[in-house]
Amino acid sequence: MAPTTPLRARKRSRLLAAAAAVAVTGLVLTGCGRGDTATASAEDKATGEGLVIGWSQRGISGSDWWKTLVAGGQDEAKQMGATIEVLDANRDTTQQNQDVQTLISKGVDVVIINPNDPLGLAGSVKALANAGIPVVTVNSSLDPSLVDQQFCYVAEDQVATGALAGKAIAQKAIAKWGTSGEIKLVGIGGYPGDVLSELRYQGFMQGYNEVMGANPGVTTTELDFKYGNWLPDKALAPMRDVATANPDLKIVYSESDVMQAGVQQALTQAGLWGDGILEGSYDGGMESVKQMVDDPTGPLQATASNQPWDQGAEAVRMALQAYNKNTEACPGGTKYVQTTVVTPENAAQYYKPEDTYVRAQDDK
Structure with missing residues (x-):
């Protein structure tokens, strides 16, 4: 673990304060301008000073990922002198529509939405447009029928991020088992038909096949996705079932670090957790990073980071650009944050016990 410095201590205090703030149900105020935000001039707001940003969050409680997303946005707003007002819909689309109406009635300058239902906010999106309030979405986008009414969608490129993990695991497999032989591989994600599960697996296999394409002596058998x-x-149960039925399983791709405890327990119960397994994951959760720091030769050998703090910060930056009508800031209407993959080789560099998820290195 890196030594504590005054800068790191300030970072830790800032994150803990922000995380405590977002835990409060209802309205959260963060940041301040040079005075009453209602009287801030358009010239000031164009710099971020006194800009009032409404944030309609689909959920906060029970999700460290969402807490980190909002905390990153709050921190960025504070740095630019903006006020950010966060309303938590608690995973309820009806409540989120009401929250958007509340933000409109408060006269916010810009609204950031993390949609609970991509299509269920159609009325709210129309109301925002009628009020002349630009919209930035983060983490989850609106339905394709509504995207032309948003200024920018901020997220990670799930395919590209998954590919980082797939490439890293394929390289580990070649180093471990050589350039010939058979590899059984299984992926586990969210729900059947879940777009996130499909994209993350598509990315993983893209990165994996990029490496294996240069090693034709390796035959990979993809087991049914779980x-x-x-x-x-x-x-736990689906992973234990597949591991028990396939004692020669060699690679597991878990599409979220949140599932790690269940995946590891399942493989342990099946007698496979150990030197014969390679695991790649997704999220960049700090617990997974710590696991690689503590056990660099263990099964977990990669986690692709989707960096919620950076997504939240970027959403606020795009909100400022939306206020300024700077369409060049979000070409094509999508802004992907730069993601990374953490492996045992660089895990100590990324491990920050005061954080919950990996952040961009220049924000450490």
Whole structure:
């Protein structure tokens, strides 16, 4: 673990304060301008000073990922002198529509939405347009029928991020088992038909096949994809079943670090957790990073980071650009954050116990 410095201490205090703030149900105020935001001039707001940003969050409680997303946005707003007002819909689309109406009535300058239902906010999106309030979406986008009404969608490129993990695991496989032989591989994600599960697996296999394409002596058998509802207890049974039925299983791709405890327990119960397994994951959760720091030769050998803090910060930056009508800031209407993959080789560099998820290195 890296030594504590005054800068790191300030970073830790800032994150803990922000995380505590978002835990409060209802309205959260973060940041301040040079005075009453209602009287801030358009010239000031164009710099971020006194800009009032409404944030309609689909959920906060029970999700460290969402807490980190909002905390990153709050921190960025504070740095630019903006005020950010967060309303938590608690995973309820009806409530989220009401929240958007509340933000409109408050006269916010821009609205950031993390949609609970991509199509269920159609009325709210129309109301925002009628009020002349630009919209930025983050983490989840609107339905394709509505995307032309948003200024920018901020997220990670799930295919590209998954490919980082796939490439890293394929390289580990070649180093471990050589350039010939058979590899059985299985992936586990959220729900059947879940777009996130499909994209993350597509990316993983893209990166994996990029490496294996240069090693034709390796034959890879992809087992039927499993679903764990993004939860450790739900991932346990399907992963244990596939591991028990396939004692020669060699690679596991878990599409969320949240499922890690269930995946590991399942493989342990099947007698496979150990030197004969390679595991890649997705999320960049700090617990997974710590696991690689503590056990660099263990099965977990890669986690692709989707960096919620950076997504939240970027959403606020795009909100400022939306206020300024700077369409060049979000070409094509999508802004992907730069993601990375953490392996045992660089895990110590990324491990920050005060954080919950990996952040961009220049924000450490």
